[in-house]
Amino acid sequence: MLYIKSTLELRMYKFKTEPYQHQKDALKKCWNKEAFAIFAEMGTGKTKIALDNACILYNKGKIDRVLIIAPKGTYMNWVDQEIPVHVPDYIEKNVVAWKQSTSSEYKTTIKKI
Numbered sequence: 001m002l003y004i005k006s007t008l009e010l011r012m013y014k015f016k017t018e019p020y021q022h023q024k025d026a027l028k029k030c031w032n033k034e035a036f037a038i039f040a041e042m043g044t045g046k047t048k049i050a051l052d053n054a055c056i057l058y059n060k061g062k063i064d065r066v067l068i069i070a071p072k073g074t075y076m077n078w079v080d081q082e083i084p085v086h087v088p089d090y091i092e093k094n095v096v097a098w099k100q101s102t103s104s105e106y107k108t109t110i111k112k113i
Contacts, residue, residue, distance in 0.1 A: 016088040
């Protein structure tokens with residue numbers, strides 16, 4: 001029964017970039033879990049799986065924001081590339097990269113999220 005429900009949820013979600021079959025399979029297994037981990041090789045699309053999963057949960061009203069923590073050398077990839085490429089345009093986005101700043105504009109931006 002869970003498999004059928006997972007398949008239905010995936011069919012209802014409008015991907016911005018079409019996932020490969022192994023990414024769809026991973027989404028079917030993790031989209032409705034309270035916690036999960038994706039153990040896969042580099043370059044297999046773990047980021048896309050995580051973003052699509054977050055979007056599905058957002059559409060269902062299960063979450064209203066996502067906090068992404070990534071290493072210093074890669075975190076801007078999420079901001080500049082991954083989120084714009086994979087998150088559908090109909091999903092509300094306010095992407096902010098953490099930085100040590102005391103400007104009032106940056107503080108206002110952080111308070112909004």
